[in-house]
Amino acid sequence: MKSSAIHQRGTVRTVQLALLSAIIFVLALTPLGFIPLGPINATTIHIPVILGAIWLGPAAGGFLGGVFGLSSLLINTVRPGPSSFVFSPFYAASIGMGGAKNALYSLLICFLPRILIGVAAGWLYRGLSSLCQKSRAWQTFASGLCGVMGSFVNTLLVMGGIWLLFGPVYAQQVKNVPYSALGGIIMGVIGLNGTLEALVAGVITALISAPVAAVLSRQRR
Template sequence: MNNKSGTTLGLVQLALFSAIIIIMAFTPYLGYIPLGFMNATIIHIPVILGSLYLGPKKGAILGGVFGMTSLLNNTLNPNLTSFVFSPFYNVGEIHGGLRSLIICFIPRILIGIVAYYVYHFINMASKSKNTHVISLAIAGIAGSFTNTLLVMNGIYFLFGTSYSDARNIAADSLYKVILTVIATNGIPEAIVAGILVAAIGKIILKIKHI
């Protein structure tokens, strides 16, 4: 395959993964699952799979697409704390601005990058084909936790008092609430990501090497 054909194929594949992310994001109760105070999500899964298939640079682009859908979703369908993801949504005098863009995009861009290198590091370290599925599962978990941990800690460090006020909780209890969200949302999301990335990733990576 010449360079031009390879580039075209890569762009088509990137577009397909991006389309999957967008369809999931704007299909009710599929990509974003409303919880009242914020949304749970499984959109990190195609970002992880896309990064494993296309490489970390395109994975970062897919993470950016995820971030953009998050910004649009929180602007058009806001919830109590959407200001942490959208600079275009305010709650009284509380607004996100640049901080919301950091939370909306940086963790999502890093999802695929982290998952890609975790997967390849484990494979290189083990040098055994028997760990292939395990490395996929761990990559899925790592990518998912990258999103959850960076988003929730970003909220704590960048919004702190504003987030506490919006949710009507005491400021000194905020990190306990953050840890609760990580435990109740982040851990199930990571488990699901690990299972799906292991199952689907094994198939798409096999197709890639045919």
């Protein structure tokens, strides 16, 4: 009976990960992954990663972050844009002199920040929820805080990686500005886009996470 229950929980967890992975791809491939906020579009693709980390733990969050990175790689390879070399090794290899090195850099930017979204959000939620497990209001607050932090992790690491690893090329080919001006542009993206995306992620995560977490908790009993 015990092994059967463990197998059933494993099956349910696999289905949950598959559903969240499918949602990530749907958001990445459609306009549903972006919310217009004035002059910018705030991405929502990272929200299933954060929710999965809260519901299923940091390891699952890291897996879903990898799915997010994979979706980014595929989209930037199949539907390339001016900045696709940042996320696709197939285009990064053709930039400048260091082909293989640039391809490795693009994989690093594409996957590492997205994986760390889930890992960081999952561990933060575990730490915060352990402080007051029985308080629904506290869990809602903790979920929202995880949404904010997970979103900032993505923005800071992606934009910081672009600045450090592809700065001169990104300044010239994407922004058409001198490299000396790129730092200010990236800080502006982090300050404006990053803040708005973090607020959106925090609100949506807080609204969705606690009710679903309560249902999942009852199912595990």
